[in-house]
Amino acid sequence: MxxxxxxxxxxxxxxxxxxxxxxxxxxxxxxxxxxxxxxxxxxxxxxxxxxxxxxxxxxxxxxxxxxxxxxxxxxxxxxxxxxxxxxxYGRPSDKMTMFGITGTNGKSTIANIIRSIMNEVEPCGYIGTIAIEYGDVKLMPDLTTPDALFLQSKLADMVNAGMKACALEVSSHGLSQGRVDGINFNVAVFTNFTYDHLDFHGTLENYFDAKCILFKDRVRSDGVSILNIDDKKFEALKSISKAPVISYGIDHEADYRAINIQMDSNSTHFDLVYQGKAYSVMTNLVATYNIYNLLAAIAALHESGVSMDTILSACSHLPQVEGRLEQIKEGQSFNVIVDFAHTPDGMEKMMQFGRMITPDNSDLIAVFGSAGKRDVAKRKVFGELADIYCDYVILTEDDPRDEDPKEIADMIKEGIKNTANIYIEDRYEAIRQAIENAKENDTILLLGKGDEAFIYREEGRAPWIGDDKAARECIQKYRK
The missing domain is CATH 3.40.1390.10 (MurE/MurF, N-terminal domain)
Structure with missing residues (x-):
């Protein structure tokens, strides 16, 4: 050029x-x-x-x-x-329907649901924490929202590969650093707003202001903003949105609302109320927060023109989102769940779900740590949450970077007053011990890393088998 x-x-x-x-x-x-x-x-x-x-x-x-x-x-x-x-790169985002998803938790799940269902209508790509995917291509990302040069080049690759849409996770870092300034989104989705990233933004106000950029500046005026009406930031986002606002939720009247929710450890049924009509929804997603994620995806897809019949028929067989409430099943008599939860809100929701599916006479066991060189204040909060919900805790490494993982664990332990706990630095050994000692009907939560195939240590990014693969391997070796 x-x-x-x-x-x-x-x-x-x-x-x-x-x-x-x-x-x-x-x-x-x-x-x-x-x-x-x-x-x-x-x-x-x-x-x-x-x-x-x-x-x-x-x-x-x-x-x-x-x-x-x-x-x-x-x-x-x-x-x-x-x-x-x-x-x-030829204005690639103008040639696709662009879905932008932001919020503290849920971005990966919503983006992957959108891509999965959209693919039944027309080819859709995905860019986010888990991967960069389009057609048969799957690449590993370095950042949730890549830098502008890489992002535009990948969007161009998607267009050249025949993609007609793209679901993009939009992080607060990406918004505040202008990585998506060259994209006008057709659909902007807000998940929720809770405590996170204060190491970068400094204050919750700055963190929220970064999220606002998507709805104030980056969504097209003829597009749509999909907002969680049950979140405390709904009204603030509604007031600044450049595009018309569509709401979703459970607790309040909304454009897309879930009522009569019935849930077990493997599936959920609810009635979706839209424009005065109730639609029966059966999905393989579980946990209340995933119902919010599904509602957001349903609203985003339907408002972009996908028929309700197509959407709802796909809800029953949605693919497992890697490392997001991923149930590891290798024939064992206890539950093992891998999740990326790394914020206080995400941790609490996972522990609440773990408590719900664990019988009263069985134990909820959590294996987790906290990232080094990141927000220090949340470490004690993690311990406090584990103290409320868990019966046993194994503290371990989680991207310690150049911090001592034992010192990070000690900060978490400041919040644990009553729950039995031990520290095992090696993450594989921590997972092995949890699995080797689990009893029938216990639940093990492996939190913080999801399916990430790396750990950041002092020397930089080091290979890691992934919590999902480590769990499967340990079950096969030590429980069969």
Whole structure:
């Protein structure tokens, strides 16, 4: 593409790609000097030029400019990069129905439900915490919401592969850092708002303001905002939404409401009330929070034109979302559930569900830790929740990074006053011990990692078998 297509009054030279990492620059790339939390891209301009950058997009004054290199000064490098990425990759999001899902918990489940049901109508991709998926392609992501260059390139790949829609998890980090500024969403979904990410945002107010960006700025005015009416932030989001608002919920009257909910450990039945008519819904999803997730997906799909018959017929056989309330069944006489829960709200909901399916004379056992270099205050809260709901706790590592996992566990233990607990640093050994000692009808909750195939330790990202695979292996080895 010619540079003049990306910037007004720029020379008509051809550019081969866009990059903000000087180490990855290739010949004839445009290099964006992004300011970061740790490093500033302006400090690596010489490296970018050595690697072949033909154009430097910067916001700071540059004293020494090299001949043969084009310099373009802008007020906001990130905004310029977003716009260039959108143009360079051919405005891919304009060629698909874009679903954006944000909220503290539930994003992955809703996005995957949308993709699963949408695929019965037309091809749909998915980008989020679990994977990047479209057609037969499955890639592992580094971030819930990737950087703008990677995101736009993958959306372009989806368009080229024939995708007509995409369900995208939109994190608060991604919103506040402008990673989705080049996307106009047809459907914006809000799940819930609870305590999380204060290590990054500083305050709950800042965290919520980041979520608001999707509904205030990124959803199309002729699109729709799907909001949880039972969440305390409903009215605030409704008041700022650029698009018409559609509500869903259980406790209050809503456009899409679930009533008469009947649930067991394997399935749920409820009546969906929409426009005064009740539809019978049978689903393989369990736990109340998953009924909210399903309602959000139903509303998003139906408001985008998918028929109610198509949606409801698919609800009974939704695919298991990897690492999200994933029940591990290898013929054992006790329950093993893997879940990504890593916030106080997510932890409590999983423990409540575990308590519900565990008989009074059996034990609820939780295996978890807390991430290093992240919000420290929630660690004691995790312990307090385990003290309320669990009969036994095994504390272990969970992305400790350069913190001592034992010290993290000690902070969690500050909230545990009555529940028996031990510390086993090695996560595999912690899971093994829980499974080896479980009694008939006990429930084991493996929380925090889901199906993630890595653990962040001091030396960086290290391979990890995944809680789901570790559980299956331990059941087969030690309980059969």
């Amino acid at each position: 010619r540079l003049s297509k990306l910037f007004k009054n720029a020379p008509t030279v051809n550019v081969s790609g866009l990059c903000f990492d000087s180490r990855k620059v290739k010949p004839d790339n445009v290099y964006f000097c992004l300011p970061g939390l740790t490093f500033d891209g302006h400090d690596f301009i010489d490296d970018a030029i050595k690697n072949g950058a033909i154009c430097i997009v910067h916001s700071r004054e540059i004293e020494k400019k090299q001949n043969g290199v084009i310099y373009i000064k802008v007020s906001d490098v990130n905004a310029a990069m977003n716009q260039c990425a959108r143009l360079f």
